[in-house]
Amino acid sequence: MSRAQSYKEGEAAASQQAEFNTGSKVRSERVALLLLSALLAAAAVVIYRLSFAHFQTNKNLQTLKDENEAMRKNLTEKLSELSSCTSEQLIRPKPAEAKTTGLCPTCEPGWDQHGGSCYYFSSYKLTWDQSRSVCKVQGADLVQINSKEEQRFLDDKVGGKGSLIFDWFWIGLTDSKEAGRWLWVDDSPLNTSLSFWYKNEPNNWTEENPAGEHCASMGAQGGATDLKSWFDRSCDFPQRSICEKAAKTG
Missing domain, CATH: 1.20.5 (Single alpha-helices involved in coiled-coils or other helix-helix interfaces)
Structure with a gap:
């Protein structure tokens, strides 16, 4: 190569x-x-x-x-x-149907709540019987007052809602069955230690109605003292009223 x-x-x-x-x-x-x-x-x-x-x-x-x-x-x-529940709301429900399980009682709009009850102060004037019928339609009855605290609450409310000095409200007390024997709408007798009659009341005045005065109302006549604001009136006299029913719980 x-x-x-x-x-x-x-x-x-x-x-x-x-x-x-x-x-x-x-x-x-x-x-x-x-x-x-x-x-x-x-x-x-x-x-x-x-x-x-x-x-x-x-x-x-x-x-x-x-x-x-x-x-x-x-x-x-x-x-x-x-x-917001007071001790009275939880401990002293009234009427009996308002007993709670530790929850606050409540009322419908337009009703004032106190304790275990709801109260409605009417703005229209009717007789005692008519007023009671209107209360019953609403599932209530004319108010039954069982304590000083309740009377104070109602007296304050009436004072704020009454527009005139003689603007009275029917309550659920009457002696129409037996004169002088005052009974509540549930037929329980009036406890004299828990009565709040204005001075010289009841007087069964007959000038306005010869049949006398056999239904009770509350209001202010010259200013109530010591919560004494009850008056007997003719049951046919038209005036406002206070309805009461048990508060709902939930």
Whole structure:
């Protein structure tokens, strides 16, 4: 073999080796790039999952906070409602149907609540019998007064609702069955220690009606003293009235 031929063969071999080395390098770089891409994709998946888990955790925490705030608000409202109940409201329900289980009694719009009862002060004037019928239509009856506290409550209300000095209200007390024997609408006798007759009342005055005065009302005639604001009147005289019924509980 001549020297020139040997030289050419050497160059060819060197060229092939160089191409082989270049190809190997390219393949290695491609493998490394693919491996790096795979690692980045895996990292992205891990980061996404961690971010989603963090988001869910924050969302759950916020939900728990909202629920806790709602429960706290509801508890505050319930405590406020209960604190508005006086000891009389919870201990002395009247009538008997108003007995509670520790919850505040409530009344319909237009009715005033006191203790375990609801009271309606009429704005129209009717006879005693007519007034009682109107009360019954509303599931009530003319008011029956059983305590000094109740009398004070009604006396204050009547004083605020009466527009005239002789603007009286019928109550559920009458001696129409037997003169001088005053009975409440449930036929229970009047307790003389819990009567609040105005001075010189009852007097059974016959000038207004020869049949006399056999129904009781309350109001103010020159100003009541010591809660004494009851008057006997002719049952046929038209005047306002006070209805009473048991408060609802819930």
